[in-house]
Amino acid sequence: MIRLFLCLSLIWMTLPAYADPPVAIAIHGGAGTIDRGRLSDEQEANIRAALTAAAQAGHQVLAEGGSSLDAVTVAVRLLEDAPEFNAGRGAVLTFDGTVELDASIMEGATLAAGAVAGMTGVRHPIEAARRVMTESPHVMLVGSGAEAFARSQELEFKDPDWFITEFRLQQLRAIQAQPQTATQLSEDWFSTVGAVALDAEGNVAAATSTGGMSNKRWGRVGDSPIIGAGTYADNRACAVSATGHGEYFIRHAVAHEICARVRLTGVTLAEAAEAVINQVLVEAGGDGGVIAVDPDGNISMPFNTPGMYRASIDSEGQLQVAIFGDE
């Protein structure tokens, strides 16, 4: 009898971690050509610390029973504030030396979504995208109209100079010193930020935020604010946030394509994400990657570039932080 009791106790003690519904989060800070020699030790340490902080902050929301929507918002806000990444403060500069920001967010339970594009001055574009989703009848607002909406929502604004870092100024000067045809196409680093999460209710969500492409002109918008291209979330399949050469991600509707393959063909999330990133996009010449999570807590983070800034905390609570392709 005592043996049985001890045995049952032992079983019970191992149960909670598995009996709780799974939660999981993954984040990215961009994908591209990144060699170990290119980052200083200090830069690399700062980037890993920022990725860790964002993943942990989002995971804490989930661990406390919060929604995946809140988790991805919290994580992306931190990445927007971190000057290391191309979103919010520290975003790349346009041809005219300004900062124009894009963001989008989507929840998998309802397919509700919000997006802003070509917006300036809002500290946390992901917050603006979320308000479009929850406080307007619309999905996408662009330009000065998006700013006016953000003001009506009393979101935090910053002066234009607050967003601009010395690094981005130098980067723009270097790009603009090249011949013009090269400047628009030679981008080898697409440092969008994003997050995907699964909460204890079984709901997935995705969020993406970016300053777009260095030296961009004419109000160019990439995939990040496009629902279906840079961001998609559907409880029947998965949540996806993309980073890469946005034009290719739009043409192939990458985020929706991955979810559609899972939903319509029954392949696993990993199979769908791998095929789209490492077959479809590689054949098309589109560089980049995605982070994705499904309602079972499976995480997939494929990329076809040498590196992708990424971090995740999986359904067993394991933290992973990585930059290069071989780690």
Next chain:
Amino acid sequence: MIRLFLCLSLIWMTLPAYADPPVAIAIHGGAGTIDRGRLSDEQEANIRAALTAAAQAGHQVLAEGGSSLDAVTVAVRLLEDAPEFNAGRGAVLTFDGTVELDASIMEGATLAAGAVAGMTGVRHPIEAARRVMTESPHVMLVGSGAEAFARSQELEFKDPDWFITEFRLQQLRAIQAQPQTATQLSEDWFSTVGAVALDAEGNVAAATSTGGMSNKRWGRVGDSPIIGAGTYADNRACAVSATGHGEYFIRHAVAHEICARVRLTGVTLAEAAEAVINQVLVEAGGDGGVIAVDPDGNISMPFNTPGMYRASIDSEGQLQVAIFGDE
């Protein structure tokens, strides 16, 4: 011997219509709540004439061996100029009484695509979208940047007043006289324009152009300029142009979803388009419809509203022009 010759001649005479590779075109001028009593005989005649002219102009391009991209461009340009439709001249007015135009275009052979959103002053927004596709490294340009690009391409601009019709002024006044919550959601007519075509080379293309939603604010953008939502073309599946309550079409990535179902599950175009419009969107509460064509020349034009302005010339040269659901 003579009998055999006559017999072969007879067979030969019936062949050309079938032996030529099929070409086909379908166009739309919007979907919504349209009752027979609501249109005057003159209005109805004007609309049918404009739809007929656009379908025939696009078909002529195809019949002469032109590309599907040229065919959809020619058809949409005519619909943009026609004041009856919500695109180009005669587009609906924003909350501020201005005209803000969106358009997108895509070719199925290469998945090349172009889009403009929140643009003012350009007579033919579809031409601007096409130039984005062919003359820039980008897919989507928004706002004043899109206008600057259009000027750099020497596209035709018109004064703001040129776009505004007396009908749209009255429509805006009527909407703004209602309580505000109603005005933004009570839209019962989504008169985007669009075209899809198959050319003799077997290439499909799609194009969509719109003024968006009456009384829209904050730079609202609907599905029309979103590749994957309002427009998609893929030679492996079909070409789709949508019209409807854009927010729902974005959330469900309608144009890409229809192509994905054809490509991934092997259903026919008609089955895929019907399911998305009359099941998925009906369950979600999203009003609207699509026109679609596949590489075999099959045309599908489902809608879940009482009417959709539409016309097509199928692979046997048959012209169909219709407005109401029962014709």
